[in-house]
Amino acid sequence: MSNSERCSGNRQKRVKEATVRLGIWTFAWLISLALATFGPLFIWDSHKLITIIAILINLIFGIGVIIANKNHLAELDELQQKITLNAMAITLGVGLIAGLSYSLLDVTNIVSFDAEISHLVTIMGLTYAISTFVGHRKYS
Amino acid sequence: MKNRFKVLRAERDWTQADLAERLDVSRQTINAIEKGKFDPSLTLAFKAARLFEMRIEEIFQDEAE
Structure with a gap:
């Protein structure tokens, strides 16, 4: 070897x-x-x-x-790192933008319920999973 | 960027997995490079050049050329 x-x-x-x-x-x-x-x-x-x-x-x-x-x-190797970092970047962006919009909906009483952090975590988790899947598909 | 990974690999009768092992990357990375979907870093390009005992420009070509 x-x-x-x-x-x-x-x-x-x-x-x-x-x-x-x-x-x-x-x-x-x-x-x-x-x-x-x-x-x-x-x-x-x-x-x-x-x-x-x-x-x-x-x-x-x-x-x-x-x-x-x-x-x-x-x-991870360089392609795997690229896929992972892209997914992380998208997740960070979605988390920040969606999180603030969601908070605004709550603060302005557009929605009747309180904005829960768990909803944001769920969205971020789904975004990361989908972004990683799409990334792997793109380079396969 | 075009490259001759597939041809050079075939000349040596290596599978994508063989080449991936020799370059210390995943098979997915070799596949993506061969299909032109992913351009390797300079470090990996030099490593490939050493492995194939060729100059980098003999393996990789700018598509604008």
Whole structure:
């Protein structure tokens, strides 16, 4: 096996490892988010100190997700990075524009309900998934 | 930008996966380069030139030429 083949084998392994690490951090973050959200209601009866600790843990796991995501991006090859960064750029734009428009609808009472951050997160998630899919199709 | 990836690869009887391994990129990237859908970075172009033992301009041509 040549050096380049060994190097490539390592790259694929590194991408896989980075993906698994990102998945683990994301899963841990989601669990901590659920705990910080529902814990005060159903587990520790709104105890302030425990709630603060739960939120801090969620924040720390969130930082872990950001670092794992950055490391994952660094392991991708240049086309994969281009597709991912394009999807991220579109998601950021949609998140900002749609988020502010949605907020304006709420502030001006055009919509009767309160603007929920979860709606924005859903839109951003869908935008990222669709943008990534379209990107892969474009270069396949 | 046009390139001779497909021809050079075929001359060596390599699959896209073989070339991808040798250039340390994904097979999707090789496929996109061969179809002219993606222009590689200068770093990857130099790497390809070293692999094929050719000059960069012998592999890649500006379509305006």
